[in-house]
Amino acid sequence: MLAQRNIFTLWLLLLLHDVSESAPGFNLFSEERNPVPQEGDVRLFGGSASEGRVEIYHEGNWGTVCDDGWDMAEAQVVCRQLHFPGAKTVVIGKNYGKASGPIWLDDLTCKGTENHLFKCAFKSWGTTDCSHKEDVGVICETTGTNLTISDSTHSLDHSISLSDELGQIFESGNGCDFQILVQSATGNRNEDGVPEMVTTTICTHKMILSQFPLFNASEGMTSITVPISQSCQPHFTSFIRYIYTRKVDVTFSSAQCLHWMAYKFGVKQLMEDTGRLFSKILPEDPLFNTQVSLYEYAEETGDLVLQENCIQYLAWNYQNLTRSPAWTDLSVDLLGSLLTRSDLVVPDEYFVLQTVESWITEKGNSTSLKTQLDLLNRIRFPMIPAEVLYDLEYNSSLYSTHEKVYRENILKAFQFNVLLFSNLISNPKFSREDDHFKPRFYTSKPWSTVITPDQTSRLNHYQHRGYQTPTKSLSTPAHNSLIFKRNMVNWEANVFNNQYECSNRGLRCDSLPMASLITHNRLTDPSNIIFRNRLLLICQGKYICHVQDFKANTAYVNGSKVLTYPCPDNQYTYRFVVRPEYV
Numbered sequence: 001m002l003a004q005r006n007i008f009t010l011w012l013l014l015l016l017h018d019v020s021e022s023a024p025g026f027n028l029f030s031e032e033r034n035p036v037p038q039e040g041d042v043r044l045f046g047g048s049a050s051e052g053r054v055e056i057y058h059e060g061n062w063g064t065v066c067d068d069g070w071d072m073a074e075a076q077v078v079c080r081q082l083h084f085p086g087a088k089t090v091v092i093g094k095n096y097g098k099a100s101g102p103i104w105l106d107d108l109t110c111k112g113t114e115n116h117l118f119k120c121a122f123k124s125w126g127t128t129d130c131s132h133k134e135d136v137g138v139i140c141e142t143t144g145t146n147l148t149i150s151d152s153t154h155s156l157d158h159s160i161s162l163s164d165e166l167g168q169i170f171e172s173g174n175g176c177d178f179q180i181l182v183q184s185a186t187g188n189r190n191e192d193g194v195p196e197m198v199t200t201t202i203c204t205h206k207m208i209l210s211q212f213p214l215f216n217a218s219e220g221m222t223s224i225t226v227p228i229s230q231s232c233q234p235h236f237t238s239f240i241r242y243i244y245t246r247k248v249d250v251t252f253s254s255a256q257c258l259h260w261m262a263y264k265f266g267v268k269q270l271m272e273d274t275g276r277l278f279s280k281i282l283p284e285d286p287l288f289n290t291q292v293s294l295y296e297y298a299e300e301t302g303d304l305v306l307q308e309n310c311i312q313y314l315a316w317n318y319q320n321l322t323r324s325p326a327w328t329d330l331s332v333d334l335l336g337s338l339l340t341r342s343d344l345v346v347p348d349e350y351f352v353l354q355t356v357e358s359w360i361t362e363k364g365n366s367t368s369l370k371t372q373l374d375l376l377n378r379i380r381f382p383m384i385p386a387e388v389l390y391d392l393e394y395n396s397s398l399y400s401t402h403e404k405v406y407r408e409n410i411l412k413a414f415q416f417n418v419l420l421f422s423n424l425i426s427n428p429k430f431s432r433e434d435d436h437f438k439p440r441f442y443t444s445k446p447w448s449t450v451i452t453p454d455q456t457s458r459l460n461h462y463q464h465r466g467y468q469t470p471t472k473s474l475s476t477p478a479h480n481s482l483i484f485k486r487n488m489v490n491w492e493a494n495v496f497n498n499q500y501e502c503s504n505r506g507l508r509c510d511s512l513p514m515a516s517l518i519t520h521n522r523l524t525d526p527s528n529i530i531f532r533n534r535l536l537l538i539c540q541g542k543y544i545c546h547v548q549d550f551k552a553n554t555a556y557v558n559g560s561k562v563l564t565y566p567c568p569d570n571q572y573t574y575r576f577v578v579r580p581e582y583v
Contacts, residue, residue, distance in 0.1 A: 037062070040118045042081050044138065046096025051139040053096035054078055056104050056117055058125055063104035065117075066130035067092050068532070069551045073112035074120065079140035081116055091137035094308070099132045106130055109551055129530055129583035131433050163245035169205070170244040176203035179223040180215075180240065184230040200233065202240055209243065214265045226264075232257035242270060250274055252281060263301040275306035282313045283543050283565050288326035295334060313565060315341045316536075316544040322355045328362045332371055335359065339378035342435060345536065345544060347444035349383035357397050372398070373405055380436045381409035382416035386482045389413050412436070417482035421528045421582055432582065439480060439579050441534055441547075449474040451495050451574040452541075472576075479529055479580045492518050493576040507554075515548075515555045517576050530583045536575040539567035 037043075037057040044052030045062075054065045067090075075087035106128035110120035169175075180202045188196040209217040216224055228236060235257040242248040242258075248270070250258060255277045262271035275298070282291050291310055298306035314321055315338055321327055338344060339356070346352050356379065360372050376398070381389070389410055393399050399406050416424065416437060424430045430437070442448065449472045471494045478487040495515050496502050502509035507516070515535050535555040537546040545565040548555040557572070 040116050042078055042117050044078075044082070044140070045099075047137065050084060050142045051091070051137070053099065053135050053137045054117075055099075055101075058104050058118075061101055063102040063126075064099050064132060064135040065108065066103055066106040066128055067134045067136035068107055068130065069109060069549055070136050071548075071556075074108055074110045074117075074136075075138040075140075076112045077110045077114045077117050077120060078138050082140065084140035084142065086141045088139040088141050091139060093133075094137050094304070096135075096137055099135055102126055103128045103130055103132065103135070133433070163247050166208075166244040167241060167247075170208075170241055173203045176205055178204050178206045178209060178215075178217050178221070180204060180236075181223060181225045182233055182236050183225060183227050184233045186230060198230070198233070200236070202237060204240060212243070212266050228261075229257075232260065236261065239270075243267065250277060252277070259303070259306075260301070263303065271301070271303055272305045275303045276309065278306060279309045279313075279564070280566050282310065283539065283545065283567075286320070286324070286542070288314070288321050288324040292326045292330065292334070296331070299333075311337055311341070312343070314338060315344045316547060318344050318346055318355075319351075320543065322358075328359065330359070332367070332375070336375060336378065339375065340435070342438055342440055343547065345441040345443060348385065348442050349380050349440070350385065350388045351444075352440075353379050353381075353384065353396075361397055369401075373402060376402060376405055377409070379409070380438070380440070381413040382437050383439055383442075383480055384413060386414070386417045389417075420483065424582075438581050441536065441577050441579070443536075443575060443577060446474060446476045447579075448575055448577045449491075449493055450576075451493065453571050453573060474576075474578070476578045476580075479582070489578075490520050491576075491578060492516075492520065493574075495574050511556050513557045515550075515557065515574055515576070516553055517550055517555075517578075518553045528582055529580050532579045532581060534577045534579060536577060537563070537567070538573040538575060539565075540569075540571045541573055545572075 039057060039059075041057040043055050043057075043062070044050070045055050046052045055062045056065060057063075070090050070092070072087055072090065075090045079085075079087040104125055105117070105122050108117075108120050108122045110117075114120050182200040182202065184198050186196045186198055190196050204217075206217040206219075209215040226236070235254045238248050238254070239258055239261045248258065255274045259271055259274040259278075262268070262274065278294055282294070285291060291313055295307060295310035295314070298304075298310060311334070314334075318338065335356070339352070344352065353376075356375050360367055360375065384392075388395075392406065392410060396406065412429070415427070416430075419427075425432070439447075451472055471492050474491050474493065475488050476491065478484040478489050493516070495513055496505075496507070496509055497513045499509060499512070502514070507514075517533050517535070519531075533550045535548045535550065535557075536544050537548070537557065539545040543565070545567040546557075546563045548557065
């Protein structure tokens with residue numbers, strides 16, 4: 001009778017737990033208030049209730065939003081419009097499935113306090129220079145989700161009490177009907193030579209585990225044996241308790257064990273959230289063995305969030321990677337993935353070609369000719385300076401081996417450099433969507449300049465004495481194409497660390513530090529060229545920890561709340577990168 005009462009209590013708690021975990025806007029009476037989308041409604045598509053591609057409803061059609069200029073302010077507006085308490089992060093470049101509708105919004109600027117996304121400033125509906133590759137996504141906070149009844153919002157948070165009740169049932173073991181035998185090898189052997197094993201038994205409830213089919217807690221089954229490493233065994237009980245309570249304390253020592261267990265048994269949310277913790281340790285290995293190993297592990301477990309965290313760090317710090325012991329051991333797939341990225345931070349495109357040629361040469365006969373061709377075709381030859389292209393036949397170590405592919409790509413590059421945009425778009429081989437005609441993050445002259453921590457502290461000293469703050473200036477061509485070589489654009493770069501200098505320049509600094517990159521001369525014909533400039537934050541002069549785009553010529557360093565990768569003491573070098581593109 002006691003066992004039956006426990007089972008009934010567990011069933012009732014689970015029912016309530018399902019209600020509290022429901023999607024935002026869930027109505028306690030299961031009555032859908034707005035079955036037909038209204039003008040300006042937003043939704044998250046292709047992910048989960050709290051994650052997906054941002055889409056907005058306009059003139060009877062759902063359309064996407066371009067990721068240009070997005071940070072946490074825009075994400076907060078979307079998530080709060082969907083009745084989430086807030087936003088976790090902006091998602092750039094993730095594939096949430098095919099988007100065939102219009103791109104409704106571009107160059108969006110939100111304060112973060114708007115009630116609807118269309119209340120933010122933007123060009124006009126449907127005016128964009130983006131493709132669907134640039135559709136933005138968000139991940140929203142789910143803790144404390146509001147449940148909407150009529151026009152009133154009531155916050156019902158049952159997670160604490162439910163978690164405690166379910167935790168007590170797990171710890172008491174009352175009514176448990178499914179045993180998990182956790183086995184670990186000690187590394188020793190018994191007298192008969194058989195490896196010595198340590199076994200821990202955990203008694204659980206099928207009703208709880210049935211949410212995750214990989215436990216195989218089906219009718220007729222009474223137990224399962226789980227082989228696990230000895231280092232992870234102490235964390236397995238915490239993992240099972242998480243399945244009951246949806247709460248767990250994670251340390252860096254337990255993160256990989258919990259991540260592996262979550263992968264093994266299909267607990268996706270735990271896997272993704274522990275995977276995000278790994279981003280905090282990525283900068284700690286200057287030899288890059290950790291970053292490469294974690295990427296391979298993420299591929300094995302299918303954790304797309306962890307994969308992106310790792311490959312993004314490697315792309316931003318590509319130059320350091322090529323000098324590390326891990327460089328020659330990179331897999332073909334990882335190198336190929338890096339070469340497809342536009343956020344690869346390099347001196348110039350010729351540097352990319354040189355590193356790929358050295359990698360291929362180092363590998364020797366272990367890399368097939370087909371693989372070599374595939375890698376070389378990912379080089380953006382049109383972005384290589386024209387004077388370098390001219391001598392490529394004599395300076396390239398692989399030119400004679402792959403003469404045909406070099407000639408084809410050099411021809412395409414020369415056409416890009418000498419033809420006007422109007423002639424290019426009439427050529428069927430030219431596509432606006434082709435990444436070969438778009439720049440990466442080039443840090444060599446003339447495309448980049450730097451303001452160091454020493455310079456910013458010295459400037460602040462002068463400010464208090466009433467002097468004007470010196471600025472860093474650079475002059476770039478209006479475009480990478482050779483025909484714009486003499487059409488120069490003058491830029492002024494600065495970092496503001498106090499309100500005095502903001503006021504002195506007639507600027508409003510909503511938060512500090514604030515970086516600005518301003519041009520003082522306009523293009524003769526700006527209609528075909530757009531600047532997608534970036535601010536790179538280099539931590540202690542060692543690694544790039546964050547990349548920020550400019551909105552209205554300004555970038556707030558703390559605008560994203562949290563750096564992509566941690567930086568002790570917030571000691572940044574500010575690198576400004578100018579990036580012109582045809583549109």
